[in-house]
Amino acid sequence: MARAAVLGRLIWRVATVAEVREETDAARTLVLDVPGWPGHLAGQHVDVRLTAEDGYSTQRSFSIASAPDSSTVELTVLRIVDGEVSSYLAGVASPGDRFELRGPVGGYFTWQTSDTAPVLLVAGGSGIVPLMCMIRGRAAASSRVPFRLVYSVRNPSAAIYATELARRVRHDKGLDLP
Amino acid sequence: MSVITRGFSGRGRRGEDLPPGQYLTEDFPVLSAGPTPKVDVDQWEFGVTIETGQRHRWSWPELLALPSETITVDLHCVTKWSKLGTTWRGVSIDTVLADVESAADFVLAHSYGGYTTNLPLEDLVDGKAWVAYEYDGEPLAPEHGGPARLLVPHLYLWKSAKWVREIELLLEDQQGFWESVGYHNYGDPWREQRYWGD
Numbered sequence: 001m002a003r004a005a006v007l008g009r010l011i012w013r014v015a016t017v018a019e020v021r022e023e024t025d026a027a028r029t030l031v032l033d034v035p036g037w038p039g040h041l042a043g044q045h046v047d048v049r050l051t052a053e054d055g056y057s058t059q060r061s062f063s064i065a066s067a068p069d070s071s072t073v074e075l076t077v078l079r080i081v082d083g084e085v086s087s088y089l090a091g092v093a094s095p096g097d098r099f100e101l102r103g104p105v106g107g108y109f110t111w112q113t114s115d116t117a118p119v120l121l122v123a124g125g126s127g128i129v130p131l132m133c134m135i136r137g138r139a140a141a142s143s144r145v146p147f148r149l150v151y152s153v154r155n156p157s158a159a160i161y162a163t164e165l166a167r168r169v170r171h172d173k174g175l176d177l178p
Numbered sequence: 179m180s181v182i183t184r185g186f187s188g189r190g191r192r193g194e195d196l197p198p199g200q201y202l203t204e205d206f207p208v209l210s211a212g213p214t215p216k217v218d219v220d221q222w223e224f225g226v227t228i229e230t231g232q233r234h235r236w237s238w239p240e241l242l243a244l245p246s247e248t249i250t251v252d253l254h255c256v257t258k259w260s261k262l263g264t265t266w267r268g269v270s271i272d273t274v275l276a277d278v279e280s281a282a283d284f285v286l287a288h289s290y291g292g293y294t295t296n297l298p299l300e301d302l303v304d305g306k307a308w309v310a311y312e313y314d315g316e317p318l319a320p321e322h323g324g325p326a327r328l329l330v331p332h333l334y335l336w337k338s339a340k341w342v343r344e345i346e347l348l349l350e351d352q353q354g355f356w357e358s359v360g361y362h363n364y365g366d367p368w369r370e371q372r373y374w375g376d
Contacts, residue, residue, distance in 0.1 A: 009375025010360075014181050047258075047372075049199070051180040056188045059199040059258055084189040084201065092185040099183040105373065107359035108211060 012049065013037065015101040017093050018072060023160045027126060028090040029065060029076045034101060042068055042137040043110035043130045046075070046103030050085055060085040063129040064104065067136035073101070076160060078126035111137070118146040125153060128160050135168060135175060144174045151177065195252065196260050197367035203259040208321045211355060215291035215341050219325050224309060225344045228280040236274075238325065241309065244269045249308065251331035253338075254367035266329055268310030271302040274345070282347035286354060287328050290341040295354035296363070297330065297337055299347065306332060309342060334365040334372070 019031035044064055051057040066074035079090035093099075111119065111134040121131040128151055138147060153159045169177045196202060219238040226234045236244070246267055253261045286296050301307065310329040311318050318324035323340030330337045336356050357363050362371040370376060 010373045049180070050183045050186045050188070052186050052188045053182055055180075057180060057199075058188060058201055060201075061257055082189070088183075088186050094185075097184050098181050099186070100181050105360065108356075 010047075010102045010105065012100045012102045014098055015048075015073065017095050017097045019095060020093065023076060024158055026080075026090065026158070027076055027078045027160050029074050030089060030093060031066075032073045032075065032101070034073050037073055038104075040064055040068055040073075040104035041107070041110040041112060042134040044104035044106045044133075045130070046073070046101050047105060048075075048085065048089070049100040049102075050088060051100070058084060061105070062089075064133050065129050065136075066133065067140040068133070069137075069140055076126070076129045076132075078160075113137070113141040113143050113145075116145055119148070121147060121149045123149070123151050125158065126160065132161055132164075135165075135172070138175070139168065139172050147172075147175045149175070149177045195262060197254055198370045199372075200254055200258055200260040200367065203261055206261060206322065207255070207257075207259055209255070209257060210321075210340065211293060212291055214320050215289075216320070217290045217325055217341055222325055224274075224326065224342065226274060226278050227344060227346045228278060229282050229347055229349050234278055241269060241311070241326065244273050247308065249329075251329070253331060253335055256334040256336055256361065256365070256367075256372050260367075265314055266308065266310040267312035267315075268308035268326070268329060270305060271307040271309070271345075272305065274309060275303065278347075280347045282349055284348040284351045286346045286348055286352050287337075287339040287342055288344040288346060289339045290343045293339060293341070293355050295337050295339050296352055296357055297333070298351075298364075301330060301333065302345075306330065332366075334362075334367050336361065337365055 013034050013036055015032040015034045017030055018033045021029040023029055045061050047059050047061050049057055049059045062075045065076040077086050077090040079086050123131050168175055222238045224236045224241055246269055248267045250263055250265045253264055283299055285299050286294055288294055307330040309326050311326040328339040328342045360374055362376055365371050
């Protein structure tokens with residue numbers, strides 16, 4: 001995995017929910033418009049800050065799901081029991097809602113098209129998200145670098161991106177899901 | 179001015195004892211940049227290298243023979259979780275450095291497995307840091323940095339290098355692993371110094 005330079009100061013930007021996609025019973029993808037988004041590498045994450053009306057705020061980190069060159073930023077969030085932020089993002093947030101976000105963060109766990117070595121991706125549950133970003137980025141760049149994904153889930157209905165993965169395994173040459 | 183997020187009320191209100199942006203957790207998350215190194219205490223060694231290259235070293239029995247302290251401290255991880263009132267046993271860095279003469283102002287901590295992190299020397303002395311080898315009354319588990327880790331609880335937890343192997347004293351600051359890829363050079367949780375420029 002490449003170690004890439006991270007941009008300088010990370011400022012908070014306003015993200016507006018453009019679209020919501022249900023992925024599983026508990027996971028949703030938020031498609032976000034983030035004016036001024038500087039772009040990201042596959043595998044990076046963002047910090048999300050939610051602020052309530054009384055000024056209370058809290059932060060969490062989420063992996064980016066969308067390919068590096070996409071015009072929007074997509075986060076796929078798994079709702080966890082009592083999750084203060086995940087139950088908002090994967091339950092309440094609707095198109096037009098706004099919150100703060102900064103990033104991209106993390107220059108270590110990334111994949112770039114210039115990396116030519118075969119890649120083994122191993123994920124459990126929502127851990128698929130940053131790896132999907134890599135799979136999408138690979139496809140967007142028409143890369144043929146061999147990718148093998150091993151994905152473990154508690155039950156078949158908990159598999160995030162199942163339909164897209166099945167399609168990609170058929171069409172993305174060199175991607176394989178044993 | 180923060181953006182108010184419609185429909186978000188928040189579950190809790192931040193207590194006085196949590197730094198900004200942190201939330202309380204009761205479990206003990208494990209986050210590592212690489213695989214957990216297997217370190218046999220028979221082969222284990224801890225060293226302090228000074229700016230001349232001279233090295234002071236301790237074997238595992240020698241470390242255990244040093245005076246130890248039991249401390250209860252709060253932990254703050256840059257990934258936002260905080261864990262309060264954790265109890266550790268270990269050797270104060272003051273004890274380790276008692277017979278070490280150096281003009282250095284900076285430290286680069288090295289771990290088994292290759293991880294590094296940098297700190298000002300003054301943040302390791304005067305009762306602020308330990309080489310910890312017990313957590314909650316038990317030998318420190320490998321996933322939490324065992325057999326021994328650095329413990330610097332007043333800074334974000336990535337500064338508390340797991341599997342610590344060496345403290346390198348330096349005349350000039352040298353960035354460690356996360357510090358070189360965008361994380362803050364100092365990492366004070368109370369000033370929310372997470373990333374470059376914070």
